[in-house]
Amino acid sequence: MRAHPAGPRHADVLVPSNTAGNRPSSPEELNRLHPNVWPRNAERGADGVVRFGGVDVRRLVEEHGTPLFVMDEADFRSRCRDHARAFGDPALVHYASKAFLSVAVARWVAEEGLSIDVCSGGELAIALRADFPPERIALHGNNKSTAELTAAVEAGVGAVVLDSFHEIARLDHVARERGRVQPVMIRVTVGVEAHTHEFIATAHEDQKFGFSLSSGDAAEAARRVLKSQGLRLIGLHSHIGSQIFDASGFEVAARRVIGLLADLRDEHGDEVLEHVGTVDLGGGLGIAYTSDDDPPPPAELARQLTNIVSKECEHAGLPVPKIAVEPGRAVVGPGTVTVYEVGTIKDVQLDAGAVRRYVSVDGGMSDNIRTALYDAVYDCRLVSRAAAEGTGAVLCRVVGKHCESGDVVVRDCWLPDDLAPGDLIAVAATGAYCYSMASGYNRLPRPALAAVLDGEARLLLRRETEEDLFRLEV
Numbered sequence: 001m002r003a004h005p006a007g008p009r010h011a012d013v014l015v016p017s018n019t020a021g022n023r024p025s026s027p028e029e030l031n032r033l034h035p036n037v038w039p040r041n042a043e044r045g046a047d048g049v050v051r052f053g054g055v056d057v058r059r060l061v062e063e064h065g066t067p068l069f070v071m072d073e074a075d076f077r078s079r080c081r082d083h084a085r086a087f088g089d090p091a092l093v094h095y096a097s098k099a100f101l102s103v104a105v106a107r108w109v110a111e112e113g114l115s116i117d118v119c120s121g122g123e124l125a126i127a128l129r130a131d132f133p134p135e136r137i138a139l140h141g142n143n144k145s146t147a148e149l150t151a152a153v154e155a156g157v158g159a160v161v162l163d164s165f166h167e168i169a170r171l172d173h174v175a176r177e178r179g180r181v182q183p184v185m186i187r188v189t190v191g192v193e194a195h196t197h198e199f200i201a202t203a204h205e206d207q208k209f210g211f212s213l214s215s216g217d218a219a220e221a222a223r224r225v226l227k228s229q230g231l232r233l234i235g236l237h238s239h240i241g242s243q244i245f246d247a248s249g250f251e252v253a254a255r256r257v258i259g260l261l262a263d264l265r266d267e268h269g270d271e272v273l274e275h276v277g278t279v280d281l282g283g284g285l286g287i288a289y290t291s292d293d294d295p296p297p298p299a300e301l302a303r304q305l306t307n308i309v310s311k312e313c314e315h316a317g318l319p320v321p322k323i324a325v326e327p328g329r330a331v332v333g334p335g336t337v338t339v340y341e342v343g344t345i346k347d348v349q350l351d352a353g354a355v356r357r358y359v360s361v362d363g364g365m366s367d368n369i370r371t372a373l374y375d376a377v378y379d380c381r382l383v384s385r386a387a388a389e390g391t392g393a394v395l396c397r398v399v400g401k402h403c404e405s406g407d408v409v410v411r412d413c414w415l416p417d418d419l420a421p422g423d424l425i426a427v428a429a430t431g432a433y434c435y436s437m438a439s440g441y442n443r444l445p446r447p448a449l450a451a452v453l454d455g456e457a458r459l460l461l462r463r464e465t466e467e468d469l470f471r472l473e474v
């Protein structure tokens with residue numbers, strides 16, 4: 001990594017649809033790592049260089065190259081603990097491993113006492129490779145194969161979250177064939193669809209997951225499970241969406257799930273409550289991607305959910321079940337950044353004399369598809385040095401190196417106007433759904449991922465090599 005002074009400097013960048021907020025008024029602001037957005041152990045040293053977990057970003061890049069995912073282990077573990085404390089029992093917090101999973105991270109989750117959700121045979125295999133206690137694993141998915149169900153039953157997972165009538169029959173068969181009784185939950189579609197900052201409650205919904213509550217499918221699923229020999233109903237499950245800031249969607253979901261529990265008790269008698277002791281309200285807790293976001297802390301959400309569930313149970317004359325949750329993004333998202341080396345820089349003339357500065361980096365949509373897929377917004381900073389006194393801010397678009405004009409990493413962000421090829425920039429809060437959704441588009445190698453802790457770095461996932469490109473060729 002070398003810094004070249006060349007590059008466009010004084011572009012008058014007047015660009016419509018700025019999602020980066022106001023122009024920073026000083027280099028201090030340009031250099032700031034907002035604590036809501038950046039890992040808990042990220043800081044800019046007196047020399048202007050950023051340290052993650054006490055490790056100089058230039059050293060990380062010298063050792064592991066770019067693009068590089070840098071994961072702050074202490075941040076990850078502290079968020080596991082925040083959730084465990086909030087919900088009163090670590091085992092009731094299921095880390096949703098689809099957000100990010102590696103063997104080492106599964107071990108951290110196990111060590112913190114949390115449970116883990118997997119939603120494929122591959123995720124299950126990684127959890128088992130980490131010796132994750134099987135009774136704390138739950139298997140999800142709308143189309144689990146017989147092979148995946150068999151692997152789960154044979155491993156002795158604590159729950160399979162049922163998603164269709166076909167699956168009820170299939171899993172019952174798999175369990176009985178092995179002389180097992182598999183604990184299960186029913187995924188209930190409660191008619192709440194939550195988006196960031198808002199939710200809509202609809203009478204019925206149009207999606208592939210779960211059993212509809214309003215059509216009576218959820219009650220029918222319970223009937224079939226209760227009649228089966230190979231399955232034991234231990235809970236009801238609901239998941240309403242992702243990146244949610246407002247507890248009201250969860251509250252409506254909780255109310256409806258408790259309503260179903262009361263219906264089951266009325267139909268099947270009190271015995272049903274002996275086993276059905278858990279209501280799992282799913283994942284979806286939002287995180288701050290930019291300093292404009294202000295997600296509620298897990299303790300606040302836990303308090304609201306506990307209140308609503310207790311109130312509804314009291315109203316229905318039910319014992320209060322345990323409340324489980326499945327955070328993915330809120331555990332792994334904020335503690336990881338992606339470090340890129342700046343490549344080419346280009347000012348492009350727009351209509352009406354405006355100019356947009358394109359900053360190209362050495363990764364792109366193959367390591368972060370979320371901007372292209374969801375119009376996600378991110379915060380991005382120069383990390384290999386500080387913006388010096390007298391440096392202005394330029395509104396930039398950070399783009400990747402793929403053959404795709406939609407290959408955008410950060411649509412709008414303010415960067416120093418002397419940014420040059422060779423500088424390192426980091427994009428914050430990329431721990432969730434970036435590596436896990438990475439592709440090999442244009443045959444780019446998947447980046448490496450290093451964990452940092454107390455001044456030491458440890459490679460968790462090595463970078464793919466050119467040799468890896470050929471490993472599937474026959």
Ligand SMILES: Cc1ncc(COP(=O)(O)O)c(C=O)c1O
Nearest residue numbers: 096239242283284326327328329
């Ligand atoms: C069933 C289920 N649980 C948990 C999650 C994790 O969601 P998040 O990462 O938003 O917490 C998801 C993904 O949205 C999910 O589908």
Ligand SMILES: N[C@@H](CCCC[NH3+])C(=O)O
Nearest residue numbers: 098242243370374432433
């Ligand atoms: N992958 C999505 C969220 C889906 C979560 C899984 N059900 C994201 O990046 O935000």
